[in-house]
Amino acid sequence: MSIPTERVVAMEVILSECLGFCYGVKRAIKIAEEHADGKSCTLGPIIHNPQMVERLKAEGVGTVEDLSAMEEGTIIIRSHGVGPQIYQQARERGLNLVDATCPHVKKAQLSAEELVEDGRQVIIVGEKNHPEVKSIFEWSQKRAVILETETDAQNFPPCAKLGIVSQTTVSGENFVRIVAHLLAKSPDIRILRTICTATDQRQKAALELASKVDVMLVIGGRNSANTTRLAQLCAERCTTHHIETAAELKPVWLDEADKVGITAGASTPDWIIGEVYKQCQMI
Ligand code: SF4
Known part of the structure; x- marks a missing residue:
């Protein structure tokens, strides 16, 4: 008797409802x-x-x-x-x-500038080494303090006038948690919530899909912070592989999968998503 080597039921390949270029x-x-x-x-x-x-x-x-x-x-x-x-x-x-x-980034930059001109100690909630945060910092006349974590916020000293902006791609929840610690630090605080919804939308859609499939493929540059974050989130729900191109896709990953989900970071071109999708359908 020969051992069957091919799928009896076709694998379903599902694209996330929100993926790719913002x-x-x-x-x-x-x-x-x-x-x-x-x-x-x-x-x-x-x-x-x-x-x-x-x-x-x-x-x-x-x-x-x-x-x-x-x-x-x-x-x-x-x-x-x-x-x-x-x-x-x-x-x-x-x-x-x-x-x-990006106009959303420009708004964060000008907000930081405005808060400094208003005599406030500016805080940027975001990742210290991200180019966007560095650019917002420059617009604050290099006076802003960058806070990444709740611990950073807890350790921040009290001050007379505070102004808070955010990196456009921080999660809304994280921003609220960090700001909550800062509320006790000053009697005069202006909060400009300069978050863009593109990241949140991609993350929510990816999490929803990752809950329904056996394997998630997250496509995007390994140097892309938002793609890496998508891969981390999906890995909390199901087996996840972060790939840059279709050439990295290993058919063995999908051997046991009935449903495969695909998402991609905000900097992943459509043509690369299309190639991965096509290759999955051929497995
Ligand atoms: S993620 Fe948002 S802020 Fe960043 S480039 Fe895209 S649209 Fe602009």
Whole structure:
């Protein structure tokens, strides 16, 4: 008797209801593509996705890490934004600056600036090393204090006037928990909740799907913080694999699965999601 090696019932592949590029990333890539003339560069990778960075390079948009690397041409500011001194430096170097900062990030930057001008000690709730948080910090005239955890907030000293903004991608729950510790620190607090809903929507949809399937595939750059977070959340519900491209997908992962869910970070291009989806359907 031969041993059956093929599936009797087809595996169901389900895409998350909210996945892939967010508004700010779509906008930044469109702006970059409109300036694909061989003389334009983004300051830092346009998004945390190496495949998209390669594609843009082939289209004529390079990447520089520092303005000093450019003698002429167009410098494109990515969705995470930069501090005011970069705008100044670009002007001094005679570069054409195209600003693709996400409007939600811009709002957080200007909120930090406004709070400092109002004489407040500014607090940014977010990840210290994230480029967006660094840019908000710069707009606070480098005076803000960045708090990542509830312990950071508990240890924060009392002060007369406090102003709080958030990294756009922090979770609403985390923001509320950290702010709760700060309420006792000052009699005069202004809270500007500069959170964007794109991350929350992706996380909620991914968690819902991860509760219904046997295996989750989370697609996105390994250097993408929001993709890594999606993978961590899904792993709390079911077996989860974080992959960058379809080439990393191992059929053996899906051997026992009846249902496979797919989600992707806010910086994962549609074409990569499509390739993974197609490959799953062929298994
Ligand atoms: S996650 Fe939100 S704030 Fe960040 S780039 Fe996307 S739309 Fe803008």
